[in-house]
Amino acid sequence: MSSIAILGSGVMGSALAVPLSDNGHDVRLVGTHLDPDIIDSVAASGEHRGLGLRLPESVRAYQLDDAEEAFDGVEIVLSGVNSFGVRWAGDQLARLLRPDMLVIAIAKGLDANAEGDLRILPEVLAELVPADVHSHTGWAAITGPSIAGEVASRRDTCVVFAGEDQRVTTAWLMPSGRTPTTYGRRPISSGPRCARRRRTATRSRPDSPRASWRDSVNRIPSTAYTTTRPPSSLRATSRCAGWSTYWADEPKPPTGSQGLGIAM
Amino acid sequence: VTSRGGRNVKVGRLLGQGLVFTEASELLGNPTLEGAFAIRVIGGTLPKLTERGLIGSDEFPLLRHLYEVVAEDKPVNMPWSRFFGGEPRTAPATR
Numbered sequence: 001m002s003s004i005a006i007l008g009s010g011v012m013g014s015a016l017a018v019p020l021s022d023n024g025h026d027v028r029l030v031g032t033h034l035d036p037d038i039i040d041s042v043a044a045s046g047e048h049r050g051l052g053l054r055l056p057e058s059v060r061a062y063q064l065d066d067a068e069e070a071f072d073g074v075e076i077v078l079s080g081v082n083s084f085g086v087r088w089a090g091d092q093l094a095r096l097l098r099p100d101m102l103v104i105a106i107a108k109g110l111d112a113n114a115e116g117d118l119r120i121l122p123e124v125l126a127e128l129v130p131a132d133v134h135s136h137t138g139w140a141a142i143t144g145p146s147i148a149g150e151v152a153s154r155r156d157t158c159v160v161f162a163g164e165d166q167r168v169t170t171a172w173l174m175p176s177g178r179t180p181t182t183y184g185r186r187p188i189s190s191g192p193r194c195a196r197r198r199r200t201a202t203r204s205r206p207d208s209p210r211a212s213w214r215d216s217v218n219r220i221p222s223t224a225y226t227t228t229r230p231p232s233s234l235r236a237t238s239r240c241a242g243w244s245t246y247w248a249d250e251p252k253p254p255t256g257s258q259g260l261g262i263a264m
Numbered sequence: 265v266t267s268r269g270g271r272n273v274k275v276g277r278l279l280g281q282g283l284v285f286t287e288a289s290e291l292l293g294n295p296t297l298e299g300a301f302a303i304r305v306i307g308g309t310l311p312k313l314t315e316r317g318l319i320g321s322d323e324f325p326l327l328r329h330l331y332e333v334v335a336e337d338k339p340v341n342m343p344w345s346r347f348f349g350g351e352p353r354t355a356p357a358t359r
Contacts, residue, residue, distance in 0.1 A: 083298045109302045116312030
């Protein structure tokens with residue numbers, strides 16, 4: 001179990017609180033200056049209006065003013081703001097991060113300078129943190145193809161963790177002791193558990209198609225899913241997305257994303 | 265997955281139906297569109313990178329058009345003939 005602070009209680013940051021909490025992590029959700037109402041609501045009842053559901057009871061909600069308390073002693077920090085908030089988040093992390101914390105950035109996208117050179121947003125985020133802290137923290141990124149609503153309602157989906165330092169992506173979410181490169185609430189590969197789900201779903205259908213299907217999905221054990229063998233389509237998607245992604249069961253490629261200046 | 269229900273895809277569908285970007289975005293309540301923003305950022309670098317000689321003026325036809333659609337509100341008119349290096353200028357000789 002790890003202690004995890006999520007900075008930003010928008011839909012994706014909050015959605016990720018669900019599988020993290022399901023996996024037994026100590027999750028602390030910290031709202032931005034735009035989120036006081038969300039945090040009040042989550043603290044009072046767990047209700048997150050943006051997602052339209054209740055977050056697990058174990059998720060603790062903090063207003064931005066209490067961010068230092070939330071960050072106290074955490075091992076992992078999830079930067080849960082979108083691409084427009086990256087610079088804001090960087091300024092916050094500059095005061096909140098402590099050496100040895102691992103940072104996972106959610107915001108996708110690129111930033112351009114006046115000359116037209118592009119950088120990925122996790123680099124922009126990391127750059128805002130003072131060098132003495134930066135050099136003692138780990139940095140990685142998380143990307144889809146999931147959308148927040150799917151993650152929060154525990155649908156079959158997956159996310160990809162990527163980073164230049166595999167120790168960071170490996171240290172993240174390892175309940176099984178294996179090397180995770182993808183993570184989801186439930187199996188998404190065409191492995192035996194997935195096949196079992198399909199059979200169950202088909203069997204249940206005659207009574208009341210929709211309700212039975214949902215019930216059958218809910219009967220699937222809700223353990224964490226980690227694998228070193230993600231589907232090839234997922235690998236392709238991740239590579240197309242331009243992250244410097246590699247998989248634990250493959251040799252490390254010699255270079256990162258071409259043209260983005262990412263050395264691996 | 266995002267390709268089925270994401271906000272950017274919803275805008276894309278409306279664009280495909282003939283709306284321009286600002287109309288499509290407004291119809292959806294002007295949501296945060298990170299994909300469209302990424303097109304703005306990346307597409308905005310293309311003239312600079314072209315000028316610096318890092319890319320050719322005929323490269324990235326799709327991205328250049330997406331930039332016109334998102335940043336300049338032009339209607340979608342995919343430059344299919346310019347993809348993958350462009351169609352040959354003259355039809356291949358038939359035998």
